[in-house]
Amino acid sequence: MLFFKSYLLPRIIQYLVVIFIGTTVVFVVPRFMPTDPVQKTLELVALQGTYIDPEAVEKLKETLKELYGLKGTLFEQYLAFWKRLFRGDFGPSFAQFPTPVMDLIKISLPWTTVLLLLTTLLSWIIGNILGGLAGYFSHQRWARILEGIAMVIRPVPYYIVALGLLIIFAFAFPIFPVGGGLSVGREMHLTFDLFIDIAKHAFLPALSLVLVGSSVWFMTMRLLISNILREDYVLYAQVGGISDREIVFQYAIRNALLPQITGLALSLGQIFSGALITEQVFAYPGLGTLLYNSVSRGDYNLLMGITLLSIIGIATGVLIIDLIYPLFDPRIRYR
Amino acid sequence: MFSTIRDLIKYDRRFTFGFSVILIMIFLAILSFFSPYDPKVWNVVPRDTPPSIKHLLGTTSMGQDVFWLATFAIRNSFELSIIAVLISRVIAIFLGLITGYKGGSLDRTLMTINDSFVILPLLPILILIASVIKGALNITNLGILLGIFGWAWDARVIRSQILSLREREFTYTAKLSGMKTLSIIVKEYLPFITPLIMATAMNNMLWVIGMEVTLAILGLSSLEIPTLGTMIHWAVNSQSLLLGIWWWILTPVFICILLFISLYMLSVSISEFLDPRTRLQRIEVMKG
Amino acid sequence: MSILRAERLKAYYISEIFGIKRTVRAVDEVSMDVDNNEIFGIAGESGCGKSTLIKALLGIVKPPLTILGGEVNYDLGDKRFNIFSLSQKESKNIRWEYISYIPQSSMSVLNPVRRIRDSFKSFINAHKKMGKSEFNSLVEEHLNLLGLPTEVLNAYPHQLSGGMRQRVTIALATILRPKVIFADEPSTALDVVVQRGVIQLLKDIQQEQKNTIILVTHDMAIHANICDRIAIMYAGKIIEEAKTQEIFKHPLHPYTKYLIGSLPRIGDKSYRVSAPGSPPPLSNLPSGCSFHPRCPYITERCKSDAPSLVEVGNNHKVACFLASKEG
Numbered sequence: 043m044l045f046f047k048s049y050l051l052p053r054i055i056q057y058l059v060v061i062f063i064g065t066t067v068v069f070v071v072p073r074f075m076p077t078d079p080v081q082k083t084l085e086l087v088a089l090q091g092t093y094i095d096p097e098a099v100e101k102l103k104e105t106l107k108e109l110y111g112l113k114g115t116l117f118e119q120y121l122a123f124w125k126r127l128f129r130g131d132f133g134p135s136f137a138q139f140p141t142p143v144m145d146l147i148k149i150s151l152p153w154t155t156v157l158l159l160l161t162t163l164l165s166w167i168i169g170n171i172l173g174g175l176a177g178y179f180s181h182q183r184w185a186r187i188l189e190g191i192a193m194v195i196r197p198v199p200y201y202i203v204a205l206g207l208l209i210i211f212a213f214a215f216p217i218f219p220v221g222g223g224l225s226v227g228r229e230m231h232l233t234f235d236l237f238i239d240i241a242k243h244a245f246l247p248a249l250s251l252v253l254v255g256s257s258v259w260f261m262t263m264r265l266l267i268s269n270i271l272r273e274d275y276v277l278y279a280q281v282g283g284i285s286d287r288e289i290v291f292q293y294a295i296r297n298a299l300l301p302q303i304t305g306l307a308l309s310l311g312q313i314f315s316g317a318l319i320t321e322q323v324f325a326y327p328g329l330g331t332l333l334y335n336s337v338s339r340g341d342y343n344l345l346m347g348i349t350l351l352s353i354i355g356i357a358t359g360v361l362i363i364d365l366i367y368p369l370f371d372p373r374i375r376y377r
Numbered sequence: 378m379f380s381t382i383r384d385l386i387k388y389d390r391r392f393t394f395g396f397s398v399i400l401i402m403i404f405l406a407i408l409s410f411f412s413p414y415d416p417k418v419w420n421v422v423p424r425d426t427p428p429s430i431k432h433l434l435g436t437t438s439m440g441q442d443v444f445w446l447a448t449f450a451i452r453n454s455f456e457l458s459i460i461a462v463l464i465s466r467v468i469a470i471f472l473g474l475i476t477g478y479k480g481g482s483l484d485r486t487l488m489t490i491n492d493s494f495v496i497l498p499l500l501p502i503l504i505l506i507a508s509v510i511k512g513a514l515n516i517t518n519l520g521i522l523l524g525i526f527g528w529a530w531d532a533r534v535i536r537s538q539i540l541s542l543r544e545r546e547f548t549y550t551a552k553l554s555g556m557k558t559l560s561i562i563v564k565e566y567l568p569f570i571t572p573l574i575m576a577t578a579m580n581n582m583l584w585v586i587g588m589e590v591t592l593a594i595l596g597l598s599s600l601e602i603p604t605l606g607t608m609i610h611w612a613v614n615s616q617s618l619l620l621g622i623w624w625w626i627l628t629p630v631f632i633c634i635l636l637f638i639s640l641y642m643l644s645v646s647i648s649e650f651l652d653p654r655t656r657l658q659r660i661e662v663m664k665g
Numbered sequence: 666m667s668i669l670r671a672e673r674l675k676a677y678y679i680s681e682i683f684g685i686k687r688t689v690r691a692v693d694e695v696s697m698d699v700d701n702n703e704i705f706g707i708a709g710e711s712g713c714g715k716s717t718l719i720k721a722l723l724g725i726v727k728p729p730l731t732i733l734g735g736e737v738n739y740d741l742g743d744k745r746f747n748i749f750s751l752s753q754k755e756s757k758n759i760r761w762e763y764i765s766y767i768p769q770s771s772m773s774v775l776n777p778v779r780r781i782r783d784s785f786k787s788f789i790n791a792h793k794k795m796g797k798s799e800f801n802s803l804v805e806e807h808l809n810l811l812g813l814p815t816e817v818l819n820a821y822p823h824q825l826s827g828g829m830r831q832r833v834t835i836a837l838a839t840i841l842r843p844k845v846i847f848a849d850e851p852s853t854a855l856d857v858v859v860q861r862g863v864i865q866l867l868k869d870i871q872q873e874q875k876n877t878i879i880l881v882t883h884d885m886a887i888h889a890n891i892c893d894r895i896a897i898m899y900a901g902k903i904i905e906e907a908k909t910q911e912i913f914k915h916p917l918h919p920y921t922k923y924l925i926g927s928l929p930r931i932g933d934k935s936y937r938v939s940a941p942g943s944p945p946p947l948s949n950l951p952s953g954c955s956f957h958p959r960c961p962y963i964t965e966r967c968k969s970d971a972p973s974l975v976e977v978g979n980n981h982k983v984a985c986f987l988a989s990k991e992g
Binding site (some may be wrong): 285 | 766770776792868
């Protein structure tokens with residue numbers, strides 16, 4: 043019980059606070075927009091040339107106001123906003139009226155989720171293991187070369203790495219497709235060919251994310267390991283004649299994993315942002331491209347929907363990682 | 378301080394690299410004041426010409442000289458990041474000092490809010506904000522915007538440093554001698570954490586310029602103002618790759634990569650220099 | 666019979682930070698002779714080089730620590746060697762089975778994310794392969810012998826108190842019945858009651874296994890309690906060595922005299938006097954005899970020549986010009 047109170051409760055509170063702050067920000071920002079979305083839609087409709095009598099226009103205005111959540115005072119709007127959030131209703135898309143935003147997101151979501159999960163897991167594992175080995179054998183040549191490579195890749199923004207890969211592997215040496223998630227015109231039948239096609243399209247974006255991600259984890263792991271190597275229990279294990287292999291894995295990496303897990307939770311937001319950017323470069327049909335389209339078309343509902351969903355998704359991911367952490371750290375598990 | 382820089386240059390190759398690249402960049406930025414062309418005007422020179430003596434890095438599809446455009450881009454990116462970094466430093470230091478020193482429920486409340494900003498995925502939020510106030514995002518406003526959002530991580534770092542300082546003996550001595558809280562913070566702690574602030578500032582600069590690039594590529598900042606991001610935006614949107622105008626897109630990309638790597642190396646070497654434990658490691662490598 | 670013999674051992678810390686060279690003469694021409702089946706104490710203040718001496722005797726030499734000269738010869742019955750001539754692999758094999766180490770910060774030498782049982786497994790398997798049941802019986806028997814509850818095996822280090830962790834570390838260091846055990850300040854961070862338990866534990870182990878314990882501590886009370894012989898260390902050198910009784914009753918070196926004189930005695934209410942000044946930094950030692958700036962009996966010779974450790978009868982060695990002329 044004590045465990046739940048001291049560990050779990052603050053994290054659940056944190057979770058709720060994040061969602062609260064995020065949702066409020068998303069609510070407040072568009073309210074500063076200079077243009078009135080209702081007016082805009084009416085103009086769009088009017089452009090189509092049909093004549094609508096003034097009464098119908100008024101009714102349309104009211105319906106639109108309600109749809110866009112602009113009915114009533116600011117406070118009433120805020121409450122209504124929350125209510126719809128719980129129903130999962132983000133309203134209709136402006137650019138693709140009247141398709142609900144949620145539907146658009148549902149199509150793109152699986153692409154992003156799979157890409158994100160796979161690459162995050164891969165880069166975390168690769169980065170940590172390589173970083174651990176390089177940290178332990180830091181005087182060896184291969185370790186220093188690896189560190190040099192990671193040091194060069196790590197600070198470069200996701201966009202540039204993605205762009206670079208695109209230029210090299212899709213333009214200069216056209217091995218991989220230039221963009222998209224599937225070859226044009228292919229249908230979604232569950233065949234092996236389909237998987238190959240998806241994999242080919244997903245390879246460059248995935249590679250881009252894994253490259254940057256691994257370098258980040260590599261650099262932090264290496265630093266952690268070099269500090270852990272000065273810890274008494276490592277020095278003692280070395281005196282005791284325990285093999286290097288066992289020390290690297292059972293002593294060094296296992297202890298360094300703990301702050302790395304926390305670090306994973308904290309950087310989830312950044313990793314997500316990076317995935318979005320990478321998707322845009324490759325026109326990969328995930329949330330990133332959807333986001334880009336919503337910006338260029340001024341589709342604020344869609345933009346808000348994606349932002350809100352991202353906030354909730356990331357916050358939930360962080361909470362899950364926080365819940366898994368005690369499995370790795372006996373000091374939390376047993377008080 | 379100068380002797381420190383001199384020592385770092387002599388013994389840490391990363392610092393040398395980073396420092397010299399930054400110096401070159403600053404030089405280029407200053408050069409922009411002498412540019413013969415106004416960066417906001419199009420079609421002042423023949424379009425799409427490859428690098429030559431007259432136009433060192435070629436020209437763009439909109440009739441601008443790439444080299445001089447780049448000098449403006451560097452200068453604006455620097456200006457932008459200085460504004461943003463200054464604002465976020467002030468907020469981060471303020472928060473870090475107060476929560477680190479006071480502790481208790483004030484600490485927990487502020488930290489919960491702080492951590493929310495660490496967890497929140499800033500990109501979608503910034504995109505949302507930027508698309509709403511699209512027109513007004515010049516260098517200053519963008520700087521302020523990024524400054525308002527970039528303090529969370531560093532506030533944490535400063536806070537943990539203050540926490541450890543608080544437990545040290547000199548704090549107790551100062552307190553027992555009757556020094557007021559504010560006095561202790563300003564006179565004793567601030568000099569201690571100044572180098573830490575420098576290291577985090579450089580990291581923050583990285584983030585700011587990266588964010589600017591991302592937002593600009595999406596078309597969300599003031600696109601007539603030449604920055605590294607807007608240059609890439611125009612280059613990509615004008616299909617420079619397909620048309621083979623490689624100098625236009627490679628210049629900002631290359632400058633970006635160089636700038637980021639050098640900033641990162643600077644921040645890594647400074648923070649390693651400060652960390653007494655890694656200092657010992659270096660001694661071990663240079664054994665007599 | 667001599668089990669460990671160090672001859673003119675020189676171990677310095679040599680470092681270069683950004684162009685500034687620094688040499689710390691932690692162990693400066695130390696020679697010692699330790700017998701089998703005895704508890705040998707090394708006493709001295711903090712910063713006199715005791716811990717470095719242990720590391721050098723064990724052969725755990727990592728930069729910036731450098732061995733500049735001397736030999737450390739072990740005679741363990743079937744094995745005789747100079748510890749510095751062993752390869753990495755050989756010295757790894759020697760440890761735990763023959764030579765063991767109880768470090769200064771015993772409280773943090775256990776891997777925090779693994780149970781005690783697994784730590785034991787690691788250390789044992791590195792030297793002797795054994796099956797599960799053999800392992801269990803060995804460990805449980807050993808713990809019983811040392812008066813430790815076997816439940817300890819299933820615990821994580823942070824669940825045990827400091828004293829318990831210390832005793833577990835001692836158990837860990839002695840499980841393979843090594844011939845020589847080095848103990849560096851084994852009880853310093855503990856409260857007095859637990860201290861007694863730990864020291865008693867060491868004594869019991871020695872009596873049962875009939876091996877050698879080399880005990881390093883600044884606490885003279887511990888030396889008085891269990892050591893057979895004591896060596897006093899000052900500024901990287903051994904300045905006096907004799908049987909425990911001798912040192913306490915007839916200290917010869919001026920420093921030792923101050924040391925013994927500063928210990929409180931029951932019933933004696935006179936003022937305690939300690940040596941004036943403080944020990945010199947090992948990176949900047951005075952010329953000649955390192956103690957001369959603080960010595961009340963100083964002669965001209967003391968300032969220029971360093972006295973060597975000579976025997977003055979009754980197995981009592983001292984490094985002092987004045988003392989070696991007397992007695």
